[in-house]
Amino acid sequence: MSLRVFVPGDMAAVAVGADRVATALATAARAAGIDLEVVRNGSRGLFTLETLVEVDTPQGRIGYGPVDAADVPGLVAAGLFEGGPHPLRLGDVAALPFFARQTRLTFARAGLTDPLSLPDYRTHGGLKGLEAALALTPAEVVARVKASGLRGRGGAGFPTGIKWETVLAAAGPHKYIVCNADEGDSGTFADRLLMEADPFLLVEGMAIAAHAVGADQGYVYIRSEYPFAIAQMQAAIDLARADGWLGRGFDMEVRVGAGAYVCGEETALLESLEGRRGQVRAKPPLPAHRGLFGRPTVINNVLSLAAVPFILAEGADAYQDYGFGRSRGTMPIQLAGDVVNGGVFEAPFGLTLGELVDDIAGGCASGRPVRAVQVGGPLGAYFPRRLFDTPFDYEAFTARGGLIGHGGVVVFNDTVDLAQQARFAMEFCAAESCGKCTPCRIGSTRGVEVIDRIVAGEARAANIAVLEDLCDTMKLGSLCALGGFTPYPVMSALDHFLEDFGGADVRRAAE
Amino acid sequence: MTHPPDRAADDALDTLIARHQNRPGALLPLLHDVQHALGCVPADAVPRIAAALNLSRAEVHGVVTFYADFRTTPPARRVVKLCLAEACQARGCHATAARLSAATGLAVGETSADNALSLEPIYCLGLCASGPAALVDDAPVARLEGPRLDALIAELSR
Helix, strand or coil: CCEEEECCCCHHHHCCCHHHHHHHHHHHHHHCCCCEEEECCCCCCEHHHCCCEEEEECCEEEEECCCCHHHHHHHHHCCHHHCCCCCCEEECHHHCHHHHCCCCCCCCCCCCCCCCCHHHHHHCCCCHHHHHHHCCCHHHHHHHHHHHCCECCCCCCCEHHHHHHHHHHCCCCCCEEEEEECCCCCCCCHHHHHHHHCHHHHHHHHHHHHHHHCCCEEEEEECCCCHHHHHHHHHHHHHHHHHCCCCCCCEEEEEECCCCHHHHCHHHHHHHHCCCCCCCCCCCCCCCCCCHHHCCEEEEEHHHHHHHHHHHHHCHHHHHCCEECCEECEEEEEEEECCCCCEEEEEECCCEHHHHHHHHCCCCCCCCCEEEEEECHHHCCEECHHHCCCECCHHHHHHCCCCCCCCEEEEEECCCCHHHHHHHHHHHHHHHCCCCCHHHHHHHHHHHHHHHHHHHCCCHHHHHHHHHHHHHHHHHHCCCHHHHHCHHHHHHHHHHCHHHHCCCCHHHHHC | CCCHHHHHHHHHHHHHHHHHCCCCCCHHHHHHHHHHHHCCCCCCHHHHHHHHHCCCHHHHHHHHHHCCCCCCCCCCCEEEEEECCHHHHHCCHHHHHHHHHHHHCCCCCEECCCCCEEEEEECCCCCCCCCCCEEECCEEECCCCHHHHHHHHHHHCC
């Protein structure tokens, strides 16, 4: 029997040289006369350790990392193929604190299995959810998802079961399941990792959704910036179809975005799928009533759909038992930016921001103090240290003038200039606005100009008042979250880091 | 209308149109494939795509110009897309951009006069824990600082 080593084929691992590590291992094994099988698994999700090499030994899987191709000869000489000692040896990766502290329901298989092996998928609990769902009526499946308390993981937090119930009740004949994999928020990569590390899970989640609402066609809309995820999902769909659990009454395909951030907004995404400019639609009608091609459509985020197989396999209570307040289950939180331990940390809701940033992420990789944390992507608020007691929960973040969005946590050190971050938020909104509504299209450009005037010291007090008024208009008057939420980073920067806007006396002067 | 050098491109366009024409929402998949085959979506492809999909030229032009990915002129021979979004900002992408600009003489967003190299911005590759991140001729590169950045700069100046 051949020896198995695992070298992630994940985009983040390849970006630091995983392909070269895989080649070097194969070469070294050939030279040593060892029959080696290199499995290209997904990343386990702690990117600091990439390239993480794991060796199957009689004592279990032994990890080494971060490995560079140049380290391979030394590692092999030290007995890597037998799990031998070396400064890069990590031992059992699952026992490392970063992993031991997680509750992996959605990411249970990520990094463990060969992502495109159906036998691996089955051996590790795959398809149990779909089998359980098919034994139930559509209404029963919807009831379970409702009972689980699952809320949309894209950011809006709308109860998934209620969305499904609406589509189930809508008239056919055609209905669609659309997976929003347009994960454009900076600081988020859980969708990418899931699609690369465990693509069958998303296929299974969509097949369950199709059974629950009576849909016959599904689309996974993936942003073009994720070429690895696109290839992986396409391959997984083909394998699932060949295996017979797709293509009988429900089939699906991958569609690729084209570099428009706003297409992460669900109605803009539907427009894009239909072949048009990604312009936001006014609601109502809701996509659940008239969505893709005018038909009833479930549109859910990757993480929402990927949470469903667990709920069906293990029961709504098993999921609902985790969590905090009205935020039930687990959230794959993404720790990014200037952090020691960057990656996906799946945990029940309720950890505080401080625990996430200081304990789990380990503070700044640069060694500098943490000054600000942006939670929830480009449309999320900047939090100062004095709000680090905020629990990770939809309602708690809203109460503090922020949002959890898609679960991205971007840590900035003390060199950050929050006035420039506020300006960037407006600039990004101006660049990415679909142009349909005036507060977003014009307001964002005016926002950049006003922030420039404040920083330059031109009529500061008056211009701060203008900026606050502008943010109000954008928040209340925009059609979607792009214009509507851009005020979050801007206002939080102003509220918590006023000193960056040209002197601590600005607010006093404004009053 | 058709002159010899364009015949291969014309044939490629016809093949792609035939492949996608009857799919629901065909325009984006078709434009991606056209760009993949021809390097860009040339202006003279627009009326033919519009006719095949029963759209107006304005609708097709509108889509081509709305999405950042679609281009109407061929790309530079080498393209570096550097992520400038928040998580990479927190990891020093502006310093990386400054070094790349100094080495290549190009600001982010510029292409060299001989079309040898473009330095383009991109907003998030999902490599947010390993920034600064970039796509170099479509290959992902992360932790783009120190020796890895030196190596890229040396490679680009060859």
